[in-house]
Amino acid sequence: MTYVVTEACIKCKFTDCVEVCPVDCFYEGENTLVINPDECIDCGVCEPECPAEAILPDTEDGLEAVVEFNAKFSEVWPNITVKKEPLEGADDWVGKEGKMELLSEKPGTGD
Secondary structure, three states: OOOOOHHHHHHOOOOHHHHHHHOOEEEEEOOOOEOOOOOOOOOOOHHHHHHOOOEOOOOOOOHHHHHHHHHHHHHHOOOOOOOOOOOOOHHHHHOOHHHHHHHOOEEEOOO
């Protein structure tokens, strides 16, 4: 098992999770984060830290595409290990569905 960042993070990008990760397995895109499944140690400390409830264990049903998305972009986006301000208007995007079409594949700035 590993944890993954779901589409709930898109347009929010709260980074409370990266601050508690003991193995620094988060990677930053322009408008979301991902977890590298090969680096995640399944400790789960990140999950309760996410205000958007965007982090889930990969054992939940229907997350196959999300697992692939996390694996793909964690290989090309920069690593992030410090908390940053969320995206402007992030609170307005919490809980909205269908955000995958808003995904930017551009990398973030990293640390």
